[in-house]
Every structure is written in C-alpha cells, then in structure tokens.
Amino acid sequence: xxxxxxxxxxxxxxxxxxxxxxxxxxxxxxxxxxxxxxxxxxxxxxxxxxxxxxxxxxxxxxxxxxxxxxxxxxxxxxxxxxxxxxxxxxxxxxxxxxxxxxxxxxxxxxxxxxxxxxxxxxxxxxxxxxxxxxxxxxxxxxxxxxxxxxxxxxxxxxxxxxxxxxxxxxxxxxxxxxxxxxxxxxxxxxxxxxxxxxxxxxxxxxxxxxxxxxxxxxxxxx
Numbered sequence: 001x002x003x004x005x006x007x008x009x010x011x012x013x014x015x016x017x018x019x020x021x022x023x024x025x026x027x028x029x030x031x032x033x034x035x036x037x038x039x040x041x042x043x044x045x046x047x048x049x050x051x052x053x054x055x056x057x058x059x060x061x062x063x064x065x066x067x068x069x070x071x072x073x074x075x076x077x078x079x080x081x082x083x084x085x086x087x088x089x090x091x092x093x094x095x096x097x098x099x100x101x102x103x104x105x106x107x108x109x110x111x112x113x114x115x116x117x118x119x120x121x122x123x124x125x126x127x128x129x130x131x132x133x134x135x136x137x138x139x140x141x142x143x144x145x146x147x148x149x150x151x152x153x154x155x156x157x158x159x160x161x162x163x164x165x166x167x168x169x170x171x172x173x174x175x176x177x178x179x180x181x182x183x184x185x186x187x188x189x190x191x192x193x194x195x196x197x198x199x200x201x202x203x204x205x206x207x208x209x210x211x212x213x214x215x216x217x218x219x220x221x222x
Contacts, residue, residue: 004071004162005071005072006071006072006073006158006161008072008075008112008115009074009108010025011107011108011111011150011154012105012107012108013025014156014157015102015103015104016104016175017169017170017172017176017179018156018160018167018170019167019168019169019187020185021157021160022160022161022167023181023184026164026165026166029181029184056082056084057080057081057082057083058081059079059080060079060080061078062076062077063075063076063078065112065115065116066115066119067114067115070114070118070154071154071158072115074111076091076092076093076112078092078093079092079116080092086122087120087122089116089122090124090126090127090128091109091112091113091127092128092129092130093129094129094130094132095131095132096131096132097133098131098134099136099138103146103149106129106140106146107149107153109127109129109140110140110146110147110150111150113142114147114151125141125142126139127139128140169185169187170187176188
C-alpha cells in the first residue's frame with residue numbers, strides 16, 4: 001500500500017493514543033490481547049456474510065472504500081443502501097465492546113462516510129455502530145462537529161506517520177491499562193525516565209537557538 005495512504009481503521013488507533021498509532025504503524029509492533037482477539041473474530045464473522053436484499057434495502061458486507069482527497073482506504077463491515085432517488089447510504093461498523101463517551105469509534109464511521117460521499121457523489125448524514133457486548137446499535141450523526149474532528153484526526157495521523165517519530169505516552173493512564181501494547185510501550189517507565197527529553201534538547205537544539213538562549217540569559221555567545 002502507498003505509504004501516503006492511511007487505512008481507515010488506523011484512525012481509531014490515533015484518536016485513542018497517538019503513541020499507540022506510532023508503535024503499530026511506524027515501528028511496526030503489535031501484540032494481541034483478549035479484546036483485540038475478540039474484535040478480530042467478530043469482524044471475520046461479519047465480513048464473511050453475503051450481500052442480501054430486504055424490503056427495499058440492500059445489505060453489502062466487507063465493502064472496499066477509498067478517498068483521494070483524504071488519502072484513505074479500507075473496508076467497512078456493512079453498508080446499507082436504501083432504494084430511492086437518490087439512493088441513501090448508511091455505514092455500519094461492528095465493535096466488540098460497548099458504547100463509549102469518547103468519539104474514536106464515531107471517527108471511524110465518519111471517515112467511512114467521507115469515502116462513500118467521494119466515491120458515490122452523495123451525502124451521508126447518519127451511520128451506526130453495533131456493539132457486541134451489549135447487542136445494541138448506536139446511531140452516529142455525521143454532523144459538522146464530527147466531520148471537523150474526523151478531518152483533524154486524519155490530518156494528525158498523516159502528519160505523525162510522515163514524521164516517523166513516536167510521541168510520548170498519553171496522559172490518560174486508564175487507556176494504557178486496556179491497551180494490548182502496554183508491555184511493549186512501557187508508559188510508566190517512559191514517564192519516569194526524563195533522559196530522552198534531555199537528549200532531544202541537546203541534539204535537536206540548533207546553534208541559533210542556543211545563541212538566542214545564551215543572550216537571553218545574559219551570556220555572550222562563543
């Protein structure tokens with residue numbers, strides 16, 4: 001895959017924790033836990049379903065998506081297409097957990113909607129997330145606020161990937177406990193160890209910055 005193209009599923013990683021995103025997609029490390037295994041099995045079951053038509057609605061599974069504008073590609077679990085003029089497109093994502101206050105799941109659905117809009121020259125106003133743990137479908141309103149948040153996540157993920165640098169751990173420690181990369185990431189060790197910051201300051205401070213700092217502190221430049 002073109003290194004300038006993001007998979008839609010990576011946006012959830014970025015929104016959850018930019019460091020997690022970088023470990024997976026820059027450093028190419030991965031470790032599965034019960035949550036990721038259950039999620040993988042769920043998607044395999046959903047994606048293996050066949051397309052069907054029921055009461056004026058077409059159900060397409062494992063649908064390929066792409067966007068040149070946002071440099072995105074990926075698959076979606078389910079696309080419901082309501083017959084009419086024009087056709088109405090309704091993306092549905094399946095998740096193993098339960099509804100969340102945070103918006104990283106909704107960002108993924110919105111990114112799917114952006115791809116559909118570009119591919120079909122249409123408008124997608126709503127979608128949904130099916131949560132396995134509670135067996136409940138949660139609606140997702142594709143409004144201006146969610147679109148803005150999603151585009152910011154897309155831009156941030158592209159920028160981080162192109163930088164090739166892994167950022168420090170998130171300050172939200174609750175997220176670390178649920179992360180499959182906890183042992184590989186070592187967030188607590190990283191937080192205690194300030195030597196990395198010292199090295200960055202010493203190596204990446206330009207001579208001009210050093211001179212300006214010395215002058216500000218009342219020292220003559222050498």
